[in-house]
Amino acid sequence: MTGVWLQGLAGLLRARASWLLGLKPYGIGRAYADGLAKKGLNVVLISRTQSKLDTAAGEIEAKYKVKTKTLAVDFGKADSATWSMLKAELAPLAVGVLVNNVGVSYPHAEYYEAIDDQLIDDLININIQATNKMTRIVLPGMKQRKKGAIVNIGSAAATVAPSGPLYAVYAGTKAYVDMFSKSLDLEYRQFGISCHNQAPAYVATKMSKIRKPTMDAPSPANWVKAAIAHIGYEVTQCPFPYHGAMWGIVSSAPLSVVNLYLLHFHLLLRKKYYKKLEREAAKTKGQ
Numbered sequence: 709m710t711g712v713w714l715q716g717l718a719g720l721l722r723a724r725a726s727w728l729l730g731l732k733p734y735g736i737g738r739a740y741a742d743g744l745a746k747k748g749l750n751v752v753l754i755s756r757t758q759s760k761l762d763t764a765a766g767e768i769e770a771k772y773k774v775k776t777k778t779l780a781v782d783f784g785k786a787d788s789a790t791w792s793m794l795k796a797e798l799a800p801l802a803v804g805v806l807v808n809n810v811g812v813s814y815p816h817a818e819y820y821e822a823i824d825d826q827l828i829d830d831l832i833n834i835n836i837q838a839t840n841k842m843t844r845i846v847l848p849g850m851k852q853r854k855k856g857a858i859v860n861i862g863s864a865a866a867t868v869a870p871s872g873p874l875y876a877v878y879a880g881t882k883a884y885v886d887m888f889s890k891s892l893d894l895e896y897r898q899f900g901i902s903c904h905n906q907a908p909a910y911v912a913t914k915m916s917k918i919r920k921p922t923m924d925a926p927s928p929a930n931w932v933k934a935a936i937a938h939i940g941y942e943v944t945q946c947p948f949p950y951h952g953a954m955w956g957i958v959s960s961a962p963l964s965v966v967n968l969y970l971l972h973f974h975l976l977l978r979k980k981y982y983k984k985l986e987r988e989a990a991k992t993k994g995q
């Protein structure tokens with residue numbers, strides 16, 4: 709197996725018989741796996757549900773004629789045995805691209821003191837710890853081969869937005885992803901490895917609860933098409949053009965105005981959530 713080759717000029721990533729490691733086969737993760745398999749990379753898919761992994765792997769193999777490997781892992785419950793298993797399973801593969809896509813968010817906008825302890829643990833274990841551990845597993849091989857890309861999926865919640873009121877822990881984990889990516893990129897570019905924080909704003913997935921893609925909330929496939937074209941370039945990216953334009957506008961607006969907008973928008977989302985709960989409770993009572 710050979711490693712990946714990052715083609716600078718066109719910004720396209722090409723690989724022959726190398727491995728993309730994609731966390732989560734659905735939503736953005738699945739679209740990433742499809743996008744890179746289309747370019748000839750073999751893929752390792754990691755998420756919790758073996759049956760879903762099998763379906764995704766079968767579809768990818770049939771459509772793109774690449775090899776796949778699946779590993780069922782719950783990153784919220786990963787312990788030292790999990791990391792050792794992943795290290796052993798990935799050791800024989802020349803991983804060229806690691807996509808640290810796995811991430812969870814709040815179920816709804818909420819004040820910090822009202823969120824569950826379990827949610828805080830999940831946010832830290834899944835959004836931060838999985839990124840750390842997976843990166844440490846693949847980095848030595850990339851360094852030895854003098855090529856590779858670590859693609860961390862961040863969020864506009866910490867890249868475009870200057871604050872994340874009522875999503876404080878989520879925004880904090882994604883700010884970690886940004887600083888981690890910037891620092892790692894400086895450490896490892898000299899060894900032929902680039903590191904990125906690719907930050908989406910809304911994308912139409914289960915997490916965003918947006919079913920139909922729109923101009924500002926693209927389908928995972930459209931977001932990923934832009935994201936793949938940005939691998940090998942700048943560290944912090946808002947690869948989808950509409951999101952990039954939003955970033956430009958937000959950065960040039962006064963900070964106090966943006967913060968006030970974010971607070972009110974998220975308070976409105978919280979209010980809507982509780983109104984919906986009230987409606988559902990009233991409906992159940994009436995039955």
Ligand SMILES: NC(=O)c1ccc[n+]([C@@H]2O[C@H](COP(=O)([O-])OP(=O)(O)OC[C@H]3O[C@@H](n4cnc5c(N)ncnc54)[C@H](OP(=O)(O)O)[C@@H]3O)[C@@H](O)[C@H]2O)c1
Nearest residue numbers: 732734735736755756757783784811910911913914915916
């Ligand atoms: N969608 C957006 O609008 C948006 C915006 C900004 C940033 N992002 C970021 O983009 C990334 C991908 O988001 P998405 O919208 O594609 O998410 P998503 O639709 O919620 O993706 C769900 C996938 O993640 C897997 N998964 C969930 N918890 C897991 C765990 N504990 N261990 C292993 N796998 C797990 C699920 O598979 P199983 O259920 O089979 O495990 C499922 O396939 C995240 O990092 C997110 O923070 C998304």
